[in-house]
Amino acid sequence: MEFFAAAFAMAYQFGDAFAFLVISCAGLAIIFGMMGIINLAHGEFIMCGAYVTASTARMGLPLPLAILCGALVAGIVGMLVERIVIRHLYQRPLDSIIATWGISLIATQGVLIVLGSTMQGIGTPLGSIEVGDRSYSAYRLVLMAAAVALLIGLYFLFYHTRFGVIARATIQRPQMAQALGVDTRRVYGLTFGLGAALAGLAGGLYAPTMTMVPTMGATFIVESFVTVVVGGADIFVGAAPAAVILAAIRASLTAWYGQLFGQIGLLIAVIVVIRVMPGGLSAWIKGTRQ
Amino acid sequence: MDRPDTPHTDEPLVAETQIERRSALAIWISRLEGPQTMGRGPVFWATAALVVLAAILYPLFSDPFAVGNSAYFMVWTFMAMGLGVVWGYTGALSFGQTAFFGLAGYAYGVLTINFGAAYGFTWIALMISVALGGLFAMLIGYFMFYGRIKGVFVGIVTLSVTLVLETFMAQTAGPQWRIGEARLNGFNGMSGMPPLTIPWPGGDVLLYPGVGLYYVLLAMVVLCYLGLRMLLNAPFGNVLVAIRENPERAEMLGYDTRAYQMLSFALGGALAGLSGALYTAWGQYITPSSMGLTAAALPIVWVAVGGRRDITATLLGTLAVLFAFQLLTVYGSQYALIVMGALLLFTVLLTPEGLIATAMRWLGRLVGRAKR
């Protein structure tokens, strides 16, 4: 029993770090990993999802529906942003840094002016569970399940639906896809919207556990970039194993040496990975397969 | 034995010796103009001279605050010009110039707090700090370019480096974190270092923000600008541009692109370090947040808004953005950040080359037409 409790504690910490990395990076993995747009407004899409989730939940909508609402609104906002701004920047990926940083400034400060400096949170549902002599938040187990479900769902979407095939084709060989009659602009728009919606989903899922402020997205951004970069362009071959490895690094460093080393370890892992395998894990895995 | 073609062979020989006789200085001066920099001919240089003259006369017509504030703006231009070389000319987007900025800033603090400011030591400390910034950049550059990291990943590695430094420095509040007399002092930042001083009989001249510092910085900006113009039009600069345009081609032509990229990166790091050390001396304060995410994004904004592919546009753009953002903060109240964001979007969407670069091209065409 003692052993079981200790094992559960470790698994819980690992799962928690894993869930955070996967959920926060999913949207970025599509926008940055697949489309090559460096989206510094990723955190603001997360904030958007969280705000919508919190306000709809407080209006009486059940939490799962509220989270979906958050994702949906973030997705729509994402498609608007793509149409107005990002569409003009596909040939200039580095300029997208400046444009999305501008969007992020406008969004953060705009929310601050319109909605005030803070927003009342919604409590974490489901209470706690007892394992051994410790208690754990049950909602975080839901988050872990959500992370796994998210990966499976995305895999299904990209490999087993018509949209997925077209989207991958468009992103890998735009001219070819266009020649075959694909409306590539629409596909780009939808893909960006999907990325934004996933960011909104991350915000919605974490909204009950966090403080609601306009700058809340910033706490996600470093972790998400780290995961995507270590993972490389392909979210399934790359981001999922990257999240596993980084979660292990983070959970163990945090457990043994404290939060500071968890934080620094993550950043150093990125530098090393880029140096050893410039294309990220996914390129490396694909390379060894051949 | 008279061969009819002898005079013919003589002619080019003479010409060659004439070229050799041109001093190295003349060659470098001729490189003030060239394919890699905008602006040539008497109109341009006359305008430039007028601008410098206006800048020299400016303190006579202005109040001390405005002069000190202009000096403060000039502090940042070195980092921007360095990023211009690394990003605009070499094509490697560094997101972490603030790492070298911060390193040099802390180095200046540690050195001057430990060794004082007597006998103009602050200038030696400044030079050591700049060298450290450059060396650290060279190390990171070696690590990246010899590892064949390119594109966006250069940005990610450099950003990670600066964030590691920030996270680490932020927790050095305890008394055990000290180098000699200098306490690193964590997130609150290090203070208590002297400003730049000029040794002078009858008491050193302290260069607090004001007219003195303004002239020193103005001279440094002008020298740095002209120096970079010469360097960029020299073979070194041409190779950098060749790498930006097509790295494979440059390599096929026999250039070791890795070494060139690393050297360009080191130059950028040294210039960022110069800004860092000057900033620390200016405010007698340096903090980890000057290596954070927001601080790291700022130089990119300056360079992009001005125009990254030309050093003149970078310089003027940086000054313009710094000034505009400060003005917005003063009068824009809570809308300042929103207007800044909109300005960035506007620039990126409508003037992809950068505001100043586009304006300069437009002006140049106007002058050309007037001549005809």
Next chain:
Amino acid sequence: MIKTWKTGISAAALAGAAALVAAGPGFAQDAIKIGVLEDQSGDFAAATNVKVHAIELAAEEINAAGGIDGRPVELVIYDTQSDNRRYQEFMRRVLQQDQVDVVFAGFSSASREAYRPIVNQFDGLAFYNNQYEGGVCDANMIVTGAVPEQQFSTLIPWMMETYGNNVYTIAADYNFGQISAEWVRQIVDENGGAMVGEEFIPLGVSQFSQTIQNIQASEADFVVTLLVGAAQASYYEQAASADVGLPMASSVNVGQGYEHKRFTPPSLSQMYVTTNYIEEIDTPESQAFLEKFRAKFPEEPYINQEAANSYIAMNLYKQLVERAGTTEREALREVIAEGDVCFDGPSGTVCLDPKSQHMSHTIFLAKVEEDHSISFPRVWENIAPYWLGDAGCDLTQNDPSAQYTPSNPPPAN
């Protein structure tokens, strides 16, 4: 081109000076200019907007009552955007260009350290109206916020008496957190308790599963939470949902960021905070202050201790200038040296300590209940900021312009 921008600066500055808050009519003499540098946007805006409003309220009252020594008060307000560099720029601006008589500035300790060298260089006078980690011994600074000895020498012994001797500290990993944790450690030790854990969290961390587990694994009787910033505030929600169930003690929460209003109950229940003012305090002085504040700013989300401190600081400055008959700094400091500069304000009577130029406070122990209402189990009257003076800082004798900590005290001489 450079030329036009730069004349632009001075022209714009002139326009700015003209557009400043206009002084009321009927004053013959020059206005007393007060610079206000606070974060009205960015990370800290939630806690600091109210400070600006408190200063505006005090200025209005002072002007309505005939100004300071017959001179109207004029505010010069800049938004520092939670950015240290803006503090440096604007501190130079108010001192050099706007020529203000005094500056009210700063929220984070980093921002104070950023502007302090500039205040020293121009030999100005600044009020720092924030609770902080303590230790600033600088003749150019007057501090009205509470310091650790005031908040912890009251809070920790009370908590140990009530809940037990085993203490677990989690603190933000920077100066404020580390120095406060040092104070906690020392006071726990003096009272015969034991530190069963101490953990430092880098700024910006928002996920606390491991920390929560460490706390549960320890034998702690209560947790001292010295967390700072919106990201770290997520701890409470996460700890509550993991059912940690231990009482918490803090010097920063509730009084500053009104977490009990923002978070869903009961995530903050059993939190004990020592503060010198919060809007729930039910004294007649507090209620009167609250009424005036709400009348002028009905939209204000919460009136926190920093708002009260800023309001008090304005009134202390009025008293100093009127007693000295000038705004000249050394004359004001001579008045402080008399040792009887006190003010009856929203938080009771407060006095300035001549040695450290810090302020004494009535310290309220606020307890957050299950439904996030506040009760006050204990009040300590007139707690002095004793540490700096005892450690050897005496601004009436000399001015080291330095910040000290218990492990880095003033040099003995």
